[in-house]
Amino acid sequence: MPAYKGELINLYADSAKSNRLKASAQSLPSWDLSLRQQSVIELLMSGALSPLRGFMGQADYQAVLDKGQLADSSLWPLPITLDVSEKCAEGLSAGSQLVLRDLEGVVIAILTVDEIWRPELGVEARAIYGADSSSHPGMAALLDYSHPVYLSGAIQGLETPAHHSFKRLRYSPRELRQQFSKLTWGNVIAMHSTRPIHRAEYKMVMQAALDNDANVMLHPLVAEGEQYHSRVRCYQEVLKYFPEQTTLLALLPLAERHAGLREQILHAIIRQNYGCTHMIVWDQYATFDTQSTIDAALAEAVVAELDIKLVRYELPVYVEARGEYVSPAKLQAGDVAVTLDSDEFYRRLDRDLEVPEWFSFPEVVDEVRSSYPPLARRGLTLFFTGLSGSGKSTIANAVLAKLLEIGGRHVTLLDGDVVRTHLSSELGFSKEHRNINIRRIGYVASEITKNGGIAICAPIAPYKSLRREVCDMVSEYGTFVEIHVATSLEVCEARDRKGLYALARAGKIKEFTGISDPYEEPESPEIRIDTNGISIEEAAQQVFHYLRKERLTA
Template sequence: MTASDITPPHGGTLKELIVSPERLDALKAEAVDLPSWDLTARQVCDAELLLNGGFSPLEGFLTEADYTAVCERMRLADDSLWPIPINLDVTEAFAETLEPGSRIALRHPEGMVLAIMTVEDLYRPDFKKEAEQVYGAADPAHPEVFRLMHQTNPVYVGGRLEGLELPPHHTFKQLRHTPRELRDWFTKMGWNSVVAFQTRNPMHRAHVELAKRASQKGEANLLIHPVVGMTKPGDVDYFVRVRCYQEVVRHFPEQTTALSLLPLAMRMGGPREAVWHAIIRKNYGCARFIVGRDHAGPGKNSHGEDFYGPYEAQDLVERHQEELGIAMQPFEEMVYVEDMAQYVPRSEVPEEARVLNISGTELRRRLREGLEIPEWFSYPEVITRLRQAFPPKREQGFTVFFTGLSGSGKSTIANVLVAKLMELGTRPVTLLDGDLVRKHLSSELGFSKEHREINIKRIGYVASEITKNRGVAICAPIAPYTSTRREVREMISQYGGFVEVHVATPLEVCEERDRKGLYAKARAGLIKQFTGIDDPYQAPENPEVVVDTSQFTADELAQQIILHLEKQGFIDLQ
């Protein structure tokens, strides 16, 4: 067995998968000749928590028997409580080189081998069934369901890991601790009871009040344990959040509170995720765990309703609390009562009292527009950090992403738009036209569905870097697939503005303009998988702007987009 079983004073048995120094040299020599799999960002997060014991009792990626049991009944095949599948998904081509008993080197993106995996089995999951069983519905509005359906490789590989090293971290090293390190530190400090606070958002006064009350109620020290692996698309990046947490910690009594970062890839799984978070925090040495309103909720489903009930997570954790071995500290929403000048649980608000609140959407609006954010809501130093990261829209980068059929006029409008934005001269402007990208970035790609998606994602990545650095990216590919456009939107919108422009010129007009004769060749069967002929174009459902070059000139439509950008606050025409 590769895992070492350790039972420290805090928490239960901890299974660490990093091998002994004596075994390490042999594994390094073996890894040279093994087939290797380059881990994705999500798989790196999962591998780290497998190797450091954060995912105890797991000793590797789930086999089919464990995966099936987890999906169906929140348990491993041996009946141990475990609510979330932890899978190594690989391509068909890679899976064909493997069989039970194969050994694989699992590589970090920087090149080092993190672990060697012994393959126990390979299986092809039913993603729709997994989504329904684990997340409650196969609804792509759920970010993890969307990932399953559109970004997950088709084959799962199950097997145990032997760890060579943990993934390297180059940021906030002083705030990163393994479960063993935190347990030992709690013992050293004499913290016999620790309550963990989970968060993926910046902390404001309501969160601080909730955490303080939980600590006092449980007579426990407090561990602020934010996720810095992968969270919900669109969340504030962890660099900004950690700087905010460092400011917030100063508002807790000295020697009562610690800050440590958790390299977890969240699934936004609501109730199941709350149980998972409790197990992880027990592994990190905590005796209590705060579960608040809508814990790890992903937001609204496709019908505009919450995926999970506000206290459904608390109910599920409570049902399993004895088996979990960690006490739940339930809390309801904290709100600010103006008359009392303090935060109280919503159920304790006196009748007729005036409750003040700023939603996440309203906070972002105030940040974008440079409006005042009151001190009752957050600490001035936290707001300063957020303003540094989220300047007003007129100072942010943004991307205008055109999509439409070949011959619809995307490139013509894009070129006019670039000229108009260059005239303004407020930001550097870059044109990422479909043909130009094909020539300079994607010359080796063909026109299969897979290659077209790779091309669009490359455009999205470059646009995200331009946007992050507060420039303007104008993209003009065909981009026929809804799922790929969503990935690009998520990639870019975390850094600045994203404006999708659907050039909705009718197909018959595009064919009439066919200067290259592509439509004619597609109709004759000489070009296969041509968008609009034998391959579908999935029109955007909610683009920011819709234009039609059969009705207006390119200059008129570019001006329409300019006016939209002004209305949204990205540019100032005055």
């Protein structure tokens, strides 16, 4: 199977050149890559994104948005760009060199800058997703977490980003092609996955391999910084059920972009570069809908330009009376199909209920249960937000006291004032510093949650985007409960025990939430408490009523 456009690119410098470039890197400006950026640059350097030789310039970028192709009319569905801060971009110009480092400071590559520009992220979001609402996970990643400046240019690879887990499951395109050759595999069908494989998926893959006379490469996406390790252990367990010498498991270091058909095509290009002849297209690509206006044209271009074949399959359903899985198209009159979707599977895990043997493999269920305990034993963050003086700290302390009285769980209170004293004493009250403080609180809460404890947070947290960011951090490991203490500004000012509102009204405190800086109210918190006319105990009782209703406490 040829690489896309015929050449499998290799952007790594040879040993001698690499040493020279690393020596020169000490005197060059640098940029610390995010984990998401590291995954992209790893794929660029290894040739998985062939024929690209670096980050896109404006002509390619605009053509991708408008038509799903590069400026030379080659099929390419999604932008491959490097976003940096304004501070990083200062002093750079065409021809400048920028050192790209991982989060530990290791030099990964050197970028020779070609173009510097400031994209309209809303325009990019509408082109890729059909809208620019950050409620969609792909759009949220683009709109909320992207830096304002894009750099284009060729890269010279110096070091593969370090991976310390599952090293034997990580292959470059060249290594995987060599493995296919060693195994004397002809047709190879790639199975894309972002969740554990159960019996229905296994049956689908086996049927696809049979239909296409192919061996199987399980090629799940794994993104550093996300909790994929349990999922990989599930794949390793499932691998035992495939016939020997027919199936290989390899990890693809790439984050999801939730971009529908565009993302599906990018994955097809990547799998072709890895040497696969076929790729299964199934319902995982429909998890989040997009409304791209060029989907039909892209679908036609896939057939015309790619050598890899995209084969579509539906998940089979279980017919209990027959004791077997059947394709939906082959159901007979009188067949009663039973299904158990992902939501129901996790609902059963939440409630510590039995999972039917026909649904999954016992080893997979055991592994998922070990990393996804029932709600009552899972880590939890209670995130109180509200204006200064709203009562959130007082309610949080009452909830803390009650949880400690009940016992059985480790509980930690991260109050805004206490955190500022011990964790953020060097920070002021600018928007930038408040955001840093909230991120620190979110990080600590996520670590507590990851280890099965309960974190109670009570900062003001006035900005929706930061609260969502904290929610994302915590939800990776456990349950996030947003609690809006919706005390009115008038009541908060009347309470004003510290005199802060009076000082803000007098202009002596700048950027004070509710006066000179906005408080963005949560639109749909799990709990909303209006403290007018109720006691602290009654407010705390609202929290416990929710926790019991949702089975978050024993």
